Amino acid sequence: MQKSVTGYISRYASRCIVHDQDKFFRQCDPDKKALSLYGHESGEWEVMLPTEMLPAELPEPALGINYARDSMNRLHWLSKVAIHADSWLIGVAFYLGQNDAVQPTLYMLILRFGFPDRMCLFSMMNDLPTVLESNPKKRSRTTLDEDLNINPSNGSRATEAAEDNVEENEDTDQYYCAACGAQYNKNAFWICCDFCHLWFHGKCVNMTSAQAEQVKEYKCPDCIREELGE
Incomplete structure (x- = not known):
């Protein structure tokens, strides 16, 4: 062994x-x-x-x-x-x-x-x-939730409370949008894919905070294309 x-x-x-x-x-x-x-x-x-x-x-x-x-x-x-x-x-x-x-x-x-x-x-x-x-640039939903002090009951949506807590976090520069590769921006809405667990700017995936509240499980464009076999 x-x-x-x-x-x-x-x-x-x-x-x-x-x-x-x-x-x-x-x-x-x-x-x-x-x-x-x-x-x-x-x-x-x-x-x-x-x-x-x-x-x-x-x-x-x-x-x-x-x-x-x-x-x-x-x-x-x-x-x-x-x-x-x-x-x-x-x-x-x-x-x-x-x-x-x-x-x-x-x-x-x-x-x-x-x-x-x-x-x-x-x-x-x-x-x-x-x-x-x-992988330092791959941040899971659980890891990001913990680092930004997001209550798990809030799901995968980045809330206003999370944005307030970001200012106290010293490592926010290591969070990246999986679509554009840009670093975390506390003034932008973020959303996590519930299937691949990657984070995205809302604008990069055409999703707003209001729309996110109506979605039970969010699936990013890449996961949708993969499911369709494209």
């Missing part, structure tokens, strides 16, 4: 989506063939074509992450890639755990990497934030 934990942490440390966003964005050229994001055990990361060796030495990451780069807003695209990266990291960790325990029989495999070991591995991994949670 130690090998799987080490492999997860070292690859997790190569979170280019968090630390090298501009370089990563440039390398994901939509005009190239279907690319994947690999995190190596050395801590380095690489955008490359999938391995030609079959079966692959490790589980393969999501293929074609570069194709949607220019058809979505940047923050939404990075969030999607981060979700795939988290899924791949978990798959690699459990693959290494199983592979390290391989014995001649399936019965021995289950004994060597059984329920206690899987729970222990999952607990160790869960102590770290996910790649998606670590």
Whole structure:
């Protein structure tokens, strides 16, 4: 199990989506063939074509992450890639755990990497934030609500009370509109998508505070297009 934990942490440390966003964005050229994001055990990361060796030495990451780069807003695209990266990291960790325990029989495999070991591995991994949670420009509804002291009962709408509390918050410059990329502006109406949990200026998504009060669940334009398969 130690090998799987080490492999997860070292690859997790190569979170280019968090630390090298501009370089990563440039390398994901939509005009190239279907690319994947690999995190190596050395801590380095690489955008490359999938391995030609079959079966692959490790589980393969999501293929074609570069194709949607220019058809979505940047923050939404990075969030999607981060979700795939988290899924791949978990798959690699459990693959290494199983592979390290391989014995001649399936019965021995289950004994060597059984329920206690899987729970222990999952607990160790869960102590770290996910790649998606670590993305500094991706702010979830819960995080923004807490930082701006918004009462959860008020839902995903940015209220006047929240705007008053913003002045007391020292980190408001790290909040970005997922549509235009502009930083938080206390004088503007903001709304959160209840499906992708990204925040938007109301004007960027043609939504007013009055309209928001009439909506039970708000779905942003990107989520609508994705649902329609566009």
